[in-house]
Amino acid sequence: MSTRAKRPIPIKSSKISGAEIIYRSLEREGVKYIFGHPGAILLTLLDLFLKRSQIRHILTRHEQCAAHMAEGYARASGTVGVCLVTSGPGATNLITGITDAYMDSIPIVCLTGQVSTAMVGNDAFQEADIVGMTRTVTKHSYLVKKTDDLPRVLQEAFYIARTGRPGPVLVDLPKDVILGEAAFEVPEEPDIRGYKPTTRGHPRQIERVAAAIAEAKQPILYVGGGAIHAEAHAELLKLAETADIPVTFTLLGAGSFPSAHELSLGMLGMHGTAYANYAVCECDLLLAVGARFDDRVTGKVSEFATRAKVVHIDIDPTAIGKNKQADIPVVGDARLVLHELNKLVKAQKRPLWRKRVEKLKADFPLLFDSQSSPIKPQEAILTLSQEAGDRAIITTEVGQHQMWAAQYYNFTFPRQFISSGGLGTMGFGFPAAIGAALARPEKLAIDIAGDGSFQMVMQELATAMQYGVPVKVFLLNNYSLGMVRQWQDLFMDRRFSEVGLEVSPDYVELRPAIRKMIETPGPFILDVVVDPDELVFPMVPAGAATKDMIVRDDRKRALSGKLSALPDN
Amino acid sequence: MSPEEKNGGPSHTIAVLVENKFGVLAKVASLFSARGYNIDSLSVGVTQDPTVSRITLVTRGDERVLEQIRKQLSKLIDTIKVMDMVKEETVQREMMLVKVSAPRRERAEILQIVEVFRARIVDLSAETLTIEITGDDGKIAAFLELLAPFGVKEIARTGKAALSRGPRTLKSVKS
Ligand SMILES: Cc1cc2nc3c(=O)[nH]c(=O)nc-3n(C[C@H](O)[C@H](O)[C@H](O)COP(=O)(O)OP(=O)(O)OC[C@H]3O[C@@H](n4cnc5c(N)ncnc54)[C@H](O)[C@@H]3O)c2cc1C
Ligand SMILES: Cc1ncc(C[n+]2csc(CCOP(=O)(O)OP(=O)(O)O)c2C)c(N)n1
């Protein structure tokens, strides 16, 4: 972070309205799209969208989707996504989206209308204490009390959202603050005395990491979403290749390292590849880069990577030591830290370890029974991957299809894969794909969707049509809430309760249909009817150790013995 | 971390310098409740710099929990500085008001205890005495124990305040 002195730049010294300050602040931050849904409190601000064209307002059909679109935009572009909603129900409808962004560290700024400052606290019409309700799911929040504070607050909001560990920032805008007038003056960079994120890793710690790499016989890089926020892919590739270190990534780290690279082990964790999980069990050095040892990754954490010395590189000190003790903690930005580390790491070959990893790959490959009818979901994703390849940005909903997407799509570049990990929000993928399509118009935004999830946000088809956003919905339709059904299959003796979503299908052939979807301009839904009995494997039962994962579809084993007890969650 | 891990363990005093702004205390309190940490006592007041408030809180937990609490507190944007107030290196005081039954025949005895503890009588009625006492945990606990047989009717405690011993101070700059 820059330590430049505060130098006020008066952009215009005479007073302007709060609405005008908001518009100009957004312009100053380089905002191109704002996702929103209006209300009377926002009238004067909305009026500016008629008069000016620098910022395009996208009218979403539900505020939750405005937040997810902003998230998709942020994830695809690497910049801050913005949404704007009215007070009361508009604001409360945002909460799921804000929480999603908080869990996955996505930089968004949420502007919410609020009743006039004089009315706040009176249970006024459409008043909701949104700052109070979102206190624990925002990186920071503001209730602006004077128009004079607006320029500074908005500048800080964007700054806080995008720096350090990114996250959602909420700015609550009372009506009189929007209507009031003030001078638009802001410093070049905000100076917040309580907020100075550490970006450069401590040189001594980095030296220790380099020494640990030189000593290790069986190292693994465990890469997460932080590597993508940090744009650390080039440094990561260099480190892995120079020091000959196999790489596994989290759901949110997918795309940080090419899936098809010979050093790639694919995703680890509950539905990660068996070889990634086994390699982590065997490794003697675990290099965590921007990953937070989530329970979906570690399984029973006391049995996770027990033989390994743990290096943890993360920009957020609270992430370090929270779930797993680190032997060498490095607080800093992943790209800057890896850049320094690469200067110290010597070229090395590890033929024995590589051979061992290759053997694990050969012994425990990702498997499914290929068949043409009903279509296997894995087959559908493989075919999509072959056809759309690196033209596509993939978003997903939440469920089995999400796991298959992570397992079978061949990711080649960072920000190619956008999924809801921490909160696991069904209905995330479609609006996120709309946001991603606007952020990266040269790419093809495809939502790999489940039927259950898609039905939660289908109304946004109207938004896609209205603005001609060319999003594709690749619907893996199993007529059920497949992921929940899978747990009933494995742990409830196949008593399927409240997971059926019956409607009637139209059958077409897969590959030509995918081609048609890709070639057709504009929004497109491809309804791929897939086998509802297909389960996601491998699977680490919740709370179990990763070494005890169920590697393949062996339901008899799954139903007998220790797995018949319903795991915690 | 299990709830036992979070809530057990020895007690610690932490001093936090925060922006003296609306809503900051709520952020600190929400952090503790959302993450399942305990607050045994909490006191807040403005510092010599009117833009800065000082929160002194007492919490429990093992070293790992405490480390998370410290880091999580530092992570709040409105937090300027967090410091562990280790018993031996700090002066820690709390003020308590206690209303005790004091019929005439027992008054002398109570007054004697008050004197030994250097406490003060701040109010009296026919049946009660209200006493003000300042001290560390140990002194306050001992005082209460001695008053218990007379019948403690009501107490109000301020929560702890703590400063480092010697010239050291908590500067309002994030390290
Ligand atoms: C149904 C379902 C199943 C799932 N199964 C799996 C699974 O099998 N495997 C799996 O991996 N996940 C799975 N997940 C996702 C899982 O819940 C977590 O969301 C995910 O593992 C977290 O990824 P991460 O560790 O990369 O952390 P993120 O949430 O991406 O966090 C990023 C970390 O990087 C840090 N960071 C941010 N910016 C920087 C920077 N510039 N420099 C350095 N560090 C930075 C942050 O502080 C944070 O600690 C599943 C989710 C669902 C919904
Ligand atoms: C908003 C929300 N509600 C409930 C859940 C619990 N849940 C997780 S996966 C799932 C089923 C998803 O069904 P679908 O979108 O059809 O995907 P599939 O698993 O069938 O591929 C449910 C209900 C959730 N993650 N999010």
Ligand SMILES: [Mg+2]
């Ligand atoms: Mg489904």
